[in-house]
Amino acid sequence: MKMGTAAGTKRMVAHTCLALTAGLAVAMSPMVIGMAHADPVPVAPPLPFPLPPAPPFLDPAFYNPDPARVAAAQPGEILSARQVNLANAWLIPLNTRAWQLSYRSTNTRGEAIPAVATVIVPYRPAPSGQRGLVSFQFAEDSLSQNCAPSYALQMGSLPNPLNSVHQLEFVEVQAMLQLGHAVVVPDHEGPNAAYAVGPLGGRITLDGIRAAENFGEAGLSGAGTRAVLWGYSGGAIPTGHAAELQPEYAPELNLVGSATGGLMADISTAVDYNNGTSTFGGAVLGGLFGVAREYPQVDKFIDQYMNPLGKATRVVHEGQCVALQFAGFPFVNIKGLFDYPGGDPLRAPEMQPVLDELSLGRRGTPTAPIYIYEAPLDEVMPVNAVNKLYDTYCKDPNAKVAYTRDLLSEHGVAAVSGAGSAVIWLNDRLNGLPAADGCHNRDVPSEILDPGAIGAVVNTIGGVLASALGMPV
Numbered sequence: 001m002k003m004g005t006a007a008g009t010k011r012m013v014a015h016t017c018l019a020l021t022a023g024l025a026v027a028m029s030p031m032v033i034g035m036a037h038a039d040p041v042p043v044a045p046p047l048p049f050p051l052p053p054a055p056p057f058l059d060p061a062f063y064n065p066d067p068a069r070v071a072a073a074q075p076g077e078i079l080s081a082r083q084v085n086l087a088n089a090w091l092i093p094l095n096t097r098a099w100q101l102s103y104r105s106t107n108t109r110g111e112a113i114p115a116v117a118t119v120i121v122p123y124r125p126a127p128s129g130q131r132g133l134v135s136f137q138f139a140e141d142s143l144s145q146n147c148a149p150s151y152a153l154q155m156g157s158l159p160n161p162l163n164s165v166h167q168l169e170f171v172e173v174q175a176m177l178q179l180g181h182a183v184v185v186p187d188h189e190g191p192n193a194a195y196a197v198g199p200l201g202g203r204i205t206l207d208g209i210r211a212a213e214n215f216g217e218a219g220l221s222g223a224g225t226r227a228v229l230w231g232y233s234g235g236a237i238p239t240g241h242a243a244e245l246q247p248e249y250a251p252e253l254n255l256v257g258s259a260t261g262g263l264m265a266d267i268s269t270a271v272d273y274n275n276g277t278s279t280f281g282g283a284v285l286g287g288l289f290g291v292a293r294e295y296p297q298v299d300k301f302i303d304q305y306m307n308p309l310g311k312a313t314r315v316v317h318e319g320q321c322v323a324l325q326f327a328g329f330p331f332v333n334i335k336g337l338f339d340y341p342g343g344d345p346l347r348a349p350e351m352q353p354v355l356d357e358l359s360l361g362r363r364g365t366p367t368a369p370i371y372i373y374e375a376p377l378d379e380v381m382p383v384n385a386v387n388k389l390y391d392t393y394c395k396d397p398n399a400k401v402a403y404t405r406d407l408l409s410e411h412g413v414a415a416v417s418g419a420g421s422a423v424i425w426l427n428d429r430l431n432g433l434p435a436a437d438g439c440h441n442r443d444v445p446s447e448i449l450d451p452g453a454i455g456a457v458v459n460t461i462g463g464v465l466a467s468a469l470g471m472p473v
Contacts, residue, residue: 043099043217044082052156053084056116056145062102063145064114064191071112073104075203076210076250079114081217086120087155088468089167096177096473097121099218100150103211105204107190108197108294108357116150117186117208121218122177123472130221132181132430135209136173137188137231137238139165140322141283143195143290147321148187163321169235175423175460176230177473181430182220184212188238195290195325196267199245199357201238205229206250213253228426229258229368232415233381234283234322236260243366257429258366259422261373262411265385266359267291268346273382275334280380280411282329285337286317295354305345310337361392369400369435371425373418373447375409394439403441417446420453423460 047053056063065079073079079102086094098120105115126132138149142163151157152166173183186208188201209227213220231239243258264270267287274284292299306314313329320328338345346355356362372390376383383405390403402425406414429435448454467473 040216041078041081044080046083046085047156050156052158053151053154055158056148056151062100063116065102067112070104070114073112075104075106076207076214077104078211078215079103081215084118085155086118086153088170088464090157090159091155092468093155093470094174094467094473095470096123097217099215101208101211101215103207105190105207107203108199114191115187115204115207116148117184117211118150118153119212119215119218120173120177120183120185122180122182124178124180127180128431130226131219133209133212133220133225133227134173134176134181134183134426134430135205135212135227135229135239135242136169136176136183136185137201137205137229137235137242138169138185139232139234140187140189141165141195141234141286141325142189142321143193143286143293143317143325144319144321145187145189145191145193147193148189149185150187153185160321161323163323165322169232171460171464172230172419172423174464174467174473175419175456176426178460178463179423179427181427182212182218184208186238188235189290190294192293193290194294196234196237196264196287197291197294197358198237198241198360200294202241202243202245203249205238205242206246206253209253210250223252224254226254226256226430226432228256228429229260230422230426231260232418233262233264233411236263240265240360243368243370244360244363247367248363255368257369257371257426257435259371259373259426261418261422262378262381262414263360263372263374263386263389264381265361265389268355268359269382269385270380271334271346274380276331276336278379279330280326281332281334282317282324283326283380285313285329285332285334286320286325288334289314289317291354291358297350298354301345301348301350305338305340307337307339313337361389365393365396365399365401367398369429370402371422372401372403373406373414373422374404375406375411375414377407377409378411378414380411390439390441399439400435400437401439402436403439404447405441405443406447407443408445409447414447416457417448420456421447421450423456424450424452
């Protein structure tokens with residue numbers, strides 16, 4: 001592939017250097033940053049085959065641009081953009097249009113931060129004449145920026161079996177692309193990989209929608225674009241918070257629906273539920289370390305009261321992708337890793353404001369319709385907390401909430417059995433069909449038995465297999 005512009009030549013040289021050494025990456029960063037000052041932001045072409053993309057820690061110009069430029073931008077404002085090639089299983093090209101956007105967002109203290117999102121637009125036409133936008137939040141569940149979807153989904157990224165969840169959930173992204181909708185995938189953990197921090201991820205998600213809608217190459221309709229949110233498990237955390245934050249943080253967005261599954265509604269309840277009893281206890285513990293990256297008071301509390309075993313466990317968790325977060329330290333006694341003189345560390349006064357901020361239902365009911373799917377047998381996310389959240393939302397007479405409990409599933413199975421129904425519900429919202437008024441809940445043996453659910457799953461798998469043969473999406 002020829003690089004036809006000076007900007008393209010600069011980016012090819014920059015990425016070649018980035019892939020060789022972090023030091024040269026820093027040296028090249030002013031050149032790449034300079035590309036983002038033009039208005040509109042120029043779009044750098046994709047890397048020529050077989051040059052692999054640089055991991056985020058070797059790509060500071062894009063992932064961590066000049067703080068002064070970030071601070072001067074508005075939330076959702078694009079700082080730089082580049083075209084990328086995506087792949088299934090790291091090496092099987094996906095024939096679609098895709099870009100990465102570096103943009104400005106806001107952390108939980110109101111400070112400007114950089115963020116990155118991947119925007120994907122299918123070749124097939126929009127089903128309703130106006131292309132809808134799905135913001136898909138992956139269950140990244142990691143403590144390293146190198147585990148972010150913007151890197152993991154790229155053609156030629158390093159195959160990482162510890163980061164395999166991205167490849168599985170990418171099938172759900174393709175389900176929405178096959179229906180003719182655009183998708184934006186934010187790196188919702190932010191520049192510090194702050195895992196499980198819903199208020200942060202919610203802001204990054206909403207600003208990612210802003211950036212995608214204002215990115216000319218995507219061909220969307222600006223803030224009038226019908227947009228929906230979707231996330232499961234670790235991806236449901238920023239999704240749920242984004243839905244609650246949207247009326248205040250991004251009221252101009254035309255958010256028409258939000259789907260979450262395997263939802264952690266209350267972090268305190270989740271720790272209690274998994275403490276010493278769950279194979280997923282390590283993932284919850286990793287979330288506590290992620291929270292400490294965003295909230296200095298939590299980091300200080302851990303440093304002060306975590307015992308030597310706990311601090312050693314933290315060293316092992318730091319910088320790891322999702323598989324180790326889940327597989328490491330099953331049945332861990334999380335509270336036993338603290339020597340807190342007051343007893344239960346989660347009841348410490350200095351922890352309460354943060355835990356309250358991390359819990360859903362504190363900001364009121366989202367104005368956009370909500371679809372929730374949960375397994376009562378979920379071994380990591382307690383269903384009682386989701387039941388309570390449903391009751392909290394439904395105190396609002398204007399609430400539109402559809403809640404399904406998948407009785408025969410557990411956490412991993414419900415992610416698959418509920419996907420087809422989520423696709424159908426989101427597709428209806430994007431095509432302009434209104435959600436039912438009021439609150440509705442139901443118990444089903446399995447959501448895969450819902451009308452059309454099996455067909456949605458089969459069609460998606462067929463489309464993914466066809467794309468592996470080069471069929472355009």
